[in-house]
Amino acid sequence: MQNALTSICVVGGGTAGWMAATLLSSALRGSGIQISVVESPDIATIGVGESTVPSIMDFIQACQINLKEFIQATSASFKLGIRFDDWSLPGEQFFHPFGRVGKDINGFDFYQAWLKSVADGSDARWLDYSPGAIMAEQQRFMLRPLQPQNWVQAGYAHALHLDAALVASFLRELCLQRGVNRIEATVNQVVLDHRSFIQGLALDNGGEIHSDFYIDCTGFKGLLIEQSLQTGYLDWSDYLPCNRAVTVQTKNVAPPVPYTVATAREAGWTWSIPLQHRSGNGYVFASRFCSDDKAMDTLLSSVQGRLLNEPRVIPFVTGKRKKIWHNNCLALGLAGGFLEPLESTAIHLVYKTLVHFIKHFPDRDFDGDNERSFNQKIDQDYEEIRDFIILHYCTSGRKDSEFWRWCQNMPVPDSVREKIRVFKKRGQLEHTPGQFFTSDSWYAILEGMKQRPHKYHPLLDAFNSDALTRTLNENRQQIRHEVQNMPSHHDYLQAHCPAL
Template sequence: MQNALRSICIVGGGTAGWMAATLLSSVLRGSGVQISVVESADIPTIGVGESTVPSIMDFIQASQINLKDFIQATSASFKLGIRFDDWLLPGERFFHPFGRTGKDINGFEFYQAWLKSRADGSDAAWLDYSPGAVMAQQQRFMLRPKQPQNWVQASYAQALHLDAVLVARFLRELCQKRGVQRIEATVDKVELDQRVFIHALILDNGTRLKSDFFIDCTGFKGLLIEQSLQTGYQDWSDYLPCNRAVTIQTENVAPPAPYTVATAHDAGWRWTIPLQHRSGNGYVFASQFCSDDQALDTLLSQVSGKRLNEPRVIPFVTGKRKKIWHNNCLALGLASGFLEPLESTAIHLVYKTLVHFIKHFPDRDFDADNTQSFNQKIDQDYQEIRDFIILHYCTSKRQDSDFWRWCQTMPVPDTLREKLRVFQQRGQLEHTPGQFFSSDSWYAILEGMQLRPQKYHPLLDAFNTQDLARILNDNRQQILSQVQKMPSHDDYLQAHCPAR
């Protein structure tokens, strides 16, 4: 192609910057495109994206990374889902598993068959039919086989808990072996041309760096996308008022569990992310309902194990850039936007943004329709995740603090309001192409929040009650049989991929 890109400059390292360099160095191998990363030694990684979703496994595969090497180098543990404590009411808990729940019956979605079975008198819980949930409950694990032998093995999915600093280090070393140029410097000035495209960067070492395309991984400040190109920010604080997080790392006091724990508190929620060598902890809170000191006291009173670092307070504004790709600049990671880490989607959004970018990969003509199509797709991804996170708040029955009382009457986007209205009528959820959270994920939260539809699908009444009960009972037994053959999560880690 005569007008092909010749160079891509990534500004900022950290998880987002080195993920971009890693995936692009794999996809663009042999293309002649030169990739460089400008990284300052003085700017630390924020490192809050330490819990992931199953797309991390797709990133590892697409980037041609050896999974065992990656896990050992990043002290990672496996993750089967998220346990939500005290969200519905204090003392109540539920689980959001990765993968499928149940097995569709005669063309009908399993959720509908389960609703029918409950109406027929069954007391089996929704998650009794989730292999991932049963594995998590029993703290058992094995990597899902590439060629599953049965529906149980095919139905669960895994993600990772990982050390963000070690991830950036691992990916940086890998990229440099692949020929990615690392420039240790800070950007002093950004030069724009008459089209308001980025022409060059002036670095603090005096270098003038030109490139065809730039990827902004400079965190919340958005040095290129916002400070230079001024694309603007869509603020979603009206929907999601949490705007600060306080974080701390602690020693493990028990073997790492194969799931993240999200515990609701008076002004937000607290995460626990167990890695092989330590645990990550944080309290995400709304400053209008809680001071930094109160948040820190809450966090420190709840964590177990010796503290390994000083607490950090991280302010943020929930939302996204109005344009994540503008002219010859793509924003990635915190530079593109921030949705609180309740469903561990930060690293997923980095990967998904890169996947969209590769599908819409530009030449030096920078076709405006191509860029617009990209922005529409990533906007939909952000909106979907935003609505899914809001679901956890707007369905809570807690009224024991000002924050949770606010949630009782909180604003809900029309997109989510309509989805809930249709669900409450007959338990159906529209699934759109490209959607990340499956219907099973929505059902897990809705059931955890004790929201059930008024009716099930009327054609389910054609099922023989005894036959349906037998099929569902067999499904549960098959799950238990498979899970009981698995090793414990800790035994699996120690046998196959202990941290180095």
């Protein structure tokens, strides 16, 4: 093809840079396109994103990576969802499971059937019908069978907790084996042509790089997309006030649990992410309500186990570039935007951005409509995740600190406000194709925050209440039976994929 790309240069290593090189080396195999990664030895990666969502499994499969080798090399553990402590009110907790909750009954969304059962006097929790939630409660795990024998085995999903630095090392080695060119250098200058396309890069070792396309993985500074191309930044701090995080790693004092814990604090929330060999911990907070020193004290008083590194503070601005793809440059990872890691979506957004890019893969004509279509789709992904994170704050019943009182009257996008309004009427949520968070995910947060609709769907009254009760009881018993036959999460890791 006359105008086909012949080369792509990834600027910056880290998780995002090596994910890009790995996925592209798989997707572009046989195309003749040369992939290079410029990785500076002087710049440390942020490496905070250690908790993932189930799309990490899609990435591993798409890249033809051996799952066992990946888990062992990255000291990964399995993740069935997120436990939220003290979010609705202090002392209370709820769970956001991956996978399905219940199974639809006679064409009706399961949540509606459950609402009907509650109105009829059932005291069963909604999460009693979630295989993933029950597995997490009992700390049991097994990989979902390739050919599930029943709806329970088909109903749960999982992600991974992993060591970001080890992920970058693993993917780097894999890329080198696949013919990706690694250049150890720092970019001193980005050279633009008369169209504001990137013409080349000047390196600190005196070398130059000229490529057809560039992927900016230079972190928050956005060396290419912002400092050179000046695409601008869409600041969402008005919606999400947390703007700093303090992080630290600790030695495990117990076997890793198969879920992340997010605990609401006075001015934000802390995370605990258990890997096989250690735990990652952090406190995401709003600086207008909390000093760095107080945040550090809060985090260190909440962690267990010996500290393995010095705590560090990471400032950030919630939002995204106004254009993730501009001319011959794609921004990836922190260079593209940042949404606080409350739902562990950072690595997902790297993968999703790359998937959109491959679908809209350019030639050297760089069609403007193609670029606009890509930006529209990735903008929708960022906004969807932003809205889902906002949901955690604006529905909380906490009023015990200045931060949580601010959340009581926080600005909420119309997209979130309308979704909550419709839900409260009779528990219905519209799910559009391409959205990452399912209706079950929204139900998990709303139910956890004690947001219950006023009514259920009127046609549910045509159901025989006794028959519905029997069906739901059988479903709960089937979940319990399946889960009780699973090994513990710790035993499964040790038997199948212990860290190297």
